[in-house]
Amino acid sequence: MALVERNSELRALMSLFASCARGTGGVAVIVGETATGKTALLDAFGELVTAAGGRVLSATGSPVERDVPLAIVRQLVQRAALAPEVDAQVAGLLAQAAQPEPARPADPVRPRGVHALGNALLDLADAGPLVLSVDDVQHTDSASLDCLCHVIRRVRSARVLVVLTEQPRPSADLSSVHAELFSQPHFRRIRLAPLSQHGVARLLVKHLGEPLGRRLAPACVAAVGGNPLLVRALIEDNRTAGAGAGSSAAGDELTTGDAFGQAVLTYLHRADTLTLAVARAIAVLGDLSSPALLGRLLDIDADTVAREIHALTEGGLLAAGRFRHAATRSIVLHALSPAARAGLHRRVAQLLHDEGASAMLVSQHLFAVEDTKDAWAADVLREAAEQQLDNDHVDTAIECLDRARQFCADERTLAEITAVRARATWRVSPSAAARHLGQLRTAMRQGLLCRSSVTAMLGDLLWFGRLDEAAEAFEWIRESVHAADNRGADELRIIGLWLSCTHPRFLARLPRQDTTAVAEQMGPAVTIDPQFQAVAVLAATLSRGADEDLVTGAEQVLQLSRLTDRTLGRVKVALMALIYADQLDKAAHWSNVLLREASGRQAPTWQGMLAAVRATVSFRRGDLAAAADEVTWSFHRISPRAWGVAVGLPLANLVLALTAMGRYDEAAAQLRMPVPDVMFQTRFGLHYLQARGQYFLATGHAQAALGDFLACGEMAVSWNMDLPALVPWRSDAATAWLRLGKPERARKLVEDQLTKLGAEPSRSHGLSLRVLATTLDPSERPRLLIRAAEELRASGDRLELARALAELSWAHEALGEHGRARATGRQAWAAARDCGAQPLCAKLLPDPTDADLAVPLQVTSDEQxxxxxxxxxxxxxxxxxxxxxxxxxxxxxxxxxxxxxxxxxxxxxxxxxxxxxxxxxxxxxxxxxxx
CATH class of the missing domain: 1.10.10.10 (Winged helix-like DNA-binding domain superfamily/Winged helix DNA-binding domain)
Structure with missing residues (x-):
């Protein structure tokens, strides 16, 4: 390729050659960083000298020949095409010079022989002007340097021009040469600068054509600066990729390919050893690279680091201390052997750890290390995993933990790593997390786990119904709490409260826990641990019903809890407390907020659990289709089998919704799904029994339904969970007794339920009033049903509202109030239709052609x-x-x-x-x- 932006340098050299031809020799040194075009300039100058009748003898220094005596001189004379007799004479001189002086056995060559060789080179100028060029003179052996100095001292009166190339940072070995150079009257130092963007554009246009060459020029300069070697490599790659002039495949993206990779490796091969080491260190450090860290990593001083960074910057590889192009860094890294790369990463990790860098930064380098005996490495990776989990990078967290296990030799640390991995895996798949429970139980028995890890394991064991193992874990926790351990005592009370709310039968088999007093004392002004507050609110709600203070406490927990692995449990508990308090609007708001938060994070388990909670809200507001969809979506995030004993809640909502919509075959299919027997020892079993009873009731099996409702009530009473807002088992059983022709029994049950509820309006109260009305004489029903409808409308439960309005319509009909019956029936039908409650619609409108009744529900508000x-x-x-x-x-x-x-x-x-x-x-x- 033709030279670009080197005309002034060529003119300066030709001016020296003209003086040489007239009998006045000189010396020129071409200075430039690696691959900036020094060799190309030498070659172009040599061609001009040859064309002008001059003679050129050239040699190239190499690091591998630096210790070979007279290596450069041999290259020069071998290319001289000497006459046979002269060649024999020079060969003799080389052999003579290579013999050490007898008096100076330590010298590798004879000084007089070296001088004779220098004179022989000078004699070659007798036939015409002579140019002696040495490329990369910094790699010249000492004997050849002595010979060159001998020639340089005599060029002023000879037709000899010595042209040398070197890097800007000459070695101490060249001091004698430089001393001779600066004493010469015809000495020129020629500094090669990188190509300008205009020069790069000229090259690109010449070989890639217009307008592509000019469009790629800025990107090319950004990638390699003005390094001619790298620019030419990019031209070759882009031409090969079909981006040549006139090509239909031409594009605007700069391509880096094999030619560029080879050019970078050539640059590194020709650079100094220290320059190469700095380039490799920067490649490993990446964005962490700094002169101070490079100096410590390579054990060199700051000035040396600065010089090497400047050299790499001038050479087009770096800008602002970073590689200009990502491909360059990748090439440098992959040129390292795996062992060398791992060694650098290990040293970087050690340096960063010693300086207190974040675990995430250190872990990036530990990932590149196959093995290490550094005890701190496993701890760093574990900490990094925790940070990655906080940032929702679950896959990366698991990779950190798996790598930590490889480095860990301490059994206690290894056990805690397994505990964190189980927690991380749980966020994605509870079933996968369960595979760690055996290891964790063994570690617990060996005393290798901390209390928080055992507590987390207890929750997992109970989730999957492994009660014997859970009892062992609870006993371990209880024994770990000593008399003065106030924090441990608080944690134990939290566990006891949570068990009383969720696994009451399991709690009964444990040493007695004093949880009632704590639950009874809950109020909004109590500032305690949010986990404690959440379970205490739920326990108090289940045991004595909701009040304003408990609702406020639940909302406080939700307001103060960012969604994490550790807060998910208390968030679910607080949401369920709002639902059981009949605060459906608040529960809907918070479940939507939390689901939106979970949707943008790598946490299918969180999403599935929160969707199941929202399905509960949707069903209780009469949005049957939404409830069914939300449970189905939840099961796509957590398979029914992976739900463990908690499957009772989403499955119950799905069965209730399908039953209310009249999709009985689908509901039956869900009820045929296997569920853990242990589920019926938990709160989730109450929901399941109620849903199954509703299915039996809807499909004409009132006796079976009654059995489920009464079993549900027996458990709720014995567990101190006899809360109608949890499961209204009395009103459900009352409906079954009515179907069986026992209105007195039905009335007694629902009156008992109203007594427990008090007089405050609520969804549960309105539902109870509706069922009570059905046990009375038709003349007594309208008053209660109107009140029930008002309370249900206020609560937002459109399904129960439709049922209350339907009962009111039928009551009016029974009393002969046909106009009221039709007006109320129209409203009931519209509400049932909007809910998707097809069976109720069919009862209200047996004849679909009755267009008068099918008139939609009218809205009285003119403004909204x-x-x-x-x-x-x-x-x-x-x-x-x-x-x-x-x-x-x-x-x-x-x-x-x-x-x-x-x-x-x-x-x-x-x-x-x-x-x-x-x-x-x-x-x-x-x-x-x-x-």
Whole structure:
């Protein structure tokens, strides 16, 4: 390739050669960093000298020949094409010079022989002007340097021009040469600068054509500066890739390929050993690279580091202390042997650890180490895993833990690493996490686990119903708490409270826990550990019912808890406390907030659990399709088998929703799904029994339904969980007794339930009033049913509202009040239709052609047509009005696209609009609790 931006340098050399031809010799030194074009300039100059009738003898220094006596001189004379007699004379001189002086046996060559060789080179100028060129003179052996100095001292009166190339940082070996150089009147030092962007563009245009060459020029300069070797390599790669002039495949992206890789390796091979070492160290350090850290890593002083960084910058590899192009760093790294690369990473890790760098930074280098005996490495990787989990990088956290196990020799540390890995795996798959339980139990028995790890293991064992092992873990925790261990005592009370709320039968087999007093004392002003507060709120709600203080306490927990592995448990507990307190709007708001938070994080288990909680809210608000969709979505995140004993909650909501929608075959299929026997010893079993009883009731098996409801009640009473908002087993059983023709028994049960609830309006109270009304004479029913409907409408449960309105319609009909019956029946049918409760719709409208009854429910508010929408419909309508597609809405709300379409169809009909662009004026400006 033709030279670019080197014309002034060539002119300076040719001027020296012209003086040489006239009989006045000289010396030139071309100075430039590795691969900046010194050799190309020498070659171009040699061609001009030859064309002008001169003679060129050239040699190239090499690190491998630096200790070979007279290696450079031999190259020069071998290329001289000497006459036979002269060649024999020079060969004799070389042999003579290579013999040490007798008086100076330590000298490798004879000085007089070296001088004779220098005279022989000078004599070659008798035939015409002579150029002696030595490339990379810094690699010249000492004997050849002596010979060159002998020639340089005599060039002023000879037709000899000596041209040398060297790097800007000459070695001490060249001091004698430099002394001779600077004493010469015809000495020129020629400094080669990198190519400018204009020069790079000229090369690119010449070989890649217009306009591609000019478009690629800025990227090329950014990648390699103005290093001619690297620029030419990029030209070759881009031409090979089809980006040549006139090519239809030409593009604007700079390609780095084999030629570029080879050019970088050539650069490194020709660079000084220290320069190469600094380049490798920067490649390993990456963004952590700094002069101070490089100096400590390579055991060199700061000035030396600065010089080497400057050299690599001038050479086009670095900018601001970093590799200009990612490909360059990759090439440098992969040129290292695996052992050398691992060794560098190990030293970097040690340095960073000693300086107190973050575990995540240190761990990046430990990943490149196959093995280490450093005891701190496993601890660092474990800490890094914890940080990665906090940042939701679960896969990376697990990789850190697996690598930590490779480095760990301490059994206690190894056990804790396994505990953290189980927690990390749980976030993705509870079933996979269960595989660690055997190892953890063994470690516990050997005294290798801390109390928090055993507590986490206890929760996992109970989740999968492994009660004997859970009892052993609890006993270990209890024995670990000593008299003065206040924190341990608090932790033990938290566990006891949690067990009383979730696994009461398991708690009964343990040493007695004093948890009731704590639960009874809960109030909003109590500032305690959030975990303690959450379980105490739930325990108090289940044991004595909800009040304002308990609701406030649950919300405080949710407000103060960022979603993490450690807070997930208390968040779920607080949400369930709100649900059992009949605070469905608050529970809906917080479950939506938490699900949105979980959706952007690598935590399928969190998402599945929170979706199951939201399904509970959706069913209790009468949004049957949403409840079913949310449970289905939850089961896609956590398979039913992986749910363990907790499967009772999502499965119950799915069966309840399917049953209410009349999809009995699907509900039956869910009930045929195997569930753990231990589930019936937990709170989740109560939900399951209620759902199964409702299925039996709906399909005409009242006696079987009654059995499930009474079994549910027996357990709830014995467990001190006799809360109608948990499972209204009395009103359910009362409905079954009515089907069996026992209204007195039914009335007694539901009256007992109302006594437990008190007089405060709530969803549970309204539901109880509805069932009580059905046990009375038709003339007594309307008063209670109207009150029930008001309370259910206020609670937001549209399914129970539809049932109450249906009962009211039938009561009016029984009393001969046909107009009231039809008006109320119309409202009941509309509410049931919006819920998707097809069996109730069919009972209200046996004849689908009865168009009068099928008139939609009318909204009395002139200002807010959206009041006719259910909460689910309002959520869908709001997102649609914002311009989101059906698929985006489904993803945001965790429902199917089909459900979105169904909701929108009903929204359009209720609001009397034709398209989603008409929705915005009909929707409320701000109803966060509903949306």
């Amino acid at each position: 047509p959206a009041a006719a929408l259910t909460d689910a419909e309002l959520r869908v309508a709001t997102l649609a009005a914002q311009g989101k597609t059906n698929r985006q809405i489904a993803h945001t709300l965790y429902i199917t696209v089909s459900t979105v379409e169904q909701h929108l169809t009903r929204v359009y009909r209720k609001l009397s609009v034709q398209r989603r662009t008409d929705l915005a004026p009909c929707l409320p400006l701000n109803e966060p609790d509903r949306v």
